[in-house]
Amino acid sequence: MAKKVPQINASSMADISFLLLIFFLVTTSMDVNSGLSRRLPAPVPPDQKVDDMKINKRNLFIVKINSANQLLVQGQEMDIRQLKEKAKEFIANENDDPYLPVVFTEVIPGLGEVRYTKDHVISVQNDVDTQYQAYLNVQNELVAAYNELREEFSQRKFHKSYADLDEDRQKLVQKVYSQRISEAEPKNYGGN
Amino acid sequence: MAKIRRNEKREMPALNTSSLPDIIFMLLFFFMTVTSMKEVSYKVTIHNPQATELTKLEQKSLVRYIYVGTPTEEFRKQYGAETRIQLDDAFAEVGEIENYIVNERSAMAESDQGRMIVSIKADKDTRMGVISDIKQALRRAYALRISYSATQRTSY
Structure with missing residues (x-):
């Protein structure tokens, strides 16, 4: 008769795994790494003069944020909640308004004839004392404006949500509504 | 034959706990x-700013972090209450960022070097002067892909 092996006492196994569990709970954090992705412009070589902006005035959309976090959009005071609509109106310029950016009509392979404002620039200027959250709010609204335009465009052209398009088509839509948010070289506005 | 056991004490059968470790392990894996894992221990307090148009940072190995905020209670005495920058586990000056980024990038695999993302984790009350300085330093270091770390905003 084979010798009977005594059963291993596994009751402490639960304790061990509890310990491991608690260790992981303590050392890890739930926060997901999400954020607002942006791209910085390449550095200006030191010997090169900062060239004065040779941008047609109608192609420029200026958003200024002062030290009290107030917005000045195209020379007008504005609430952050109106910024997105204003930016969308500017980027799309659907009615070919002479005060909004120049609209080009181009044939893009894969999309057909498209009207878009390819030379527009959104310029964000902030003060040294501007609060980070206020600056981020502005960036967020501008990105939201682009995202909404892309979504609407994709619905119109492909009858699909932008997120559901394949990569090539997303690239095409991005080309039409490419993010052109420029961040000015830091300046000190209004003294001190 | 029915046997009447009146004298014997009735004992509760031992609860079978052999599946308990499995359950706990499942929790653990979850x-x-x-x-x-926490990347570092914070030496600065950071209250995340909020935004809606967020993108997730997928590949952890490509991301490097810059923390900006006021020093925590225990470092107040030494470093004061002004906004400070933390790189890895130590306080740093703006001038050190460029070197740090260049070093970190050269430590990466060559194919990943161009795809490096710098995530700026800054407190929402930070003044933009500091952030602008960091951005300029990042531009000089050619770390052009950045991400402003933020949490999802639910309402205005």
Whole structure:
């Protein structure tokens, strides 16, 4: 008769795994790494003069944020909640308004004839004392404006949500509504 | 034949706990997959700003962090209450960022070097002067892909 092996006492196994569990709970954090992705412009070589902006005035959309976090959009005071609509109106310029950016009509392979404002620039200027959250709010609204335009465009052209398009088509839509948010070289506005 | 056991004490059968470790392990694996290791211990307090148009940073190995905020209670005495920058585990000056980024990038695999993302984790009350300085330093270091770390905003 084979010798009977005594059963291993596994009751402490639960304790061990509890310990491991608690260790992981303590050392890890739930926060997901999400954020607002942006791209910085390449550095200006030191010997090169900062060239004065040779941008047609109608192609420029200026958003200024002062030290009290107030917005000045195209020379007008504005609430952050109106910024997105204003930016969308500017980027799309659907009615070919002479005060909004120049609209080009181009044939893009894969999309057909498209009207878009390819030379527009959104310029964000902030003060040294501007609060980070206020600056981020502005960036967020501008990105939201682009995202909404892309979504609407994709619905119109492909009858699909932008997120559901394949990569090539997303690239095409991005080309039409490419993010052109420029961040000015830091300046000190209004003294001190 | 029915046997009447009146004198014998009735004992509760021992609860079978052999599946308990399995359950706990399942919990453990769940937590291991949904959470992430803390990158560093914070020496600055950071209240995340909020935004809506967020993108997730997928590849952890490509991301480097810059923490910006006021020093925590224990470092107040030494470093004061002004906004400070933390790189890895130590306080740093703006001038050190460029070197740090260049070093970190050269330590990466060559194919990943161009895809490096710098995540700026800054307190929402930070003044933009500091952030602008960091951005200029990042531009000089050619770390052009950045991400402003933020949490999802639910309402205005």
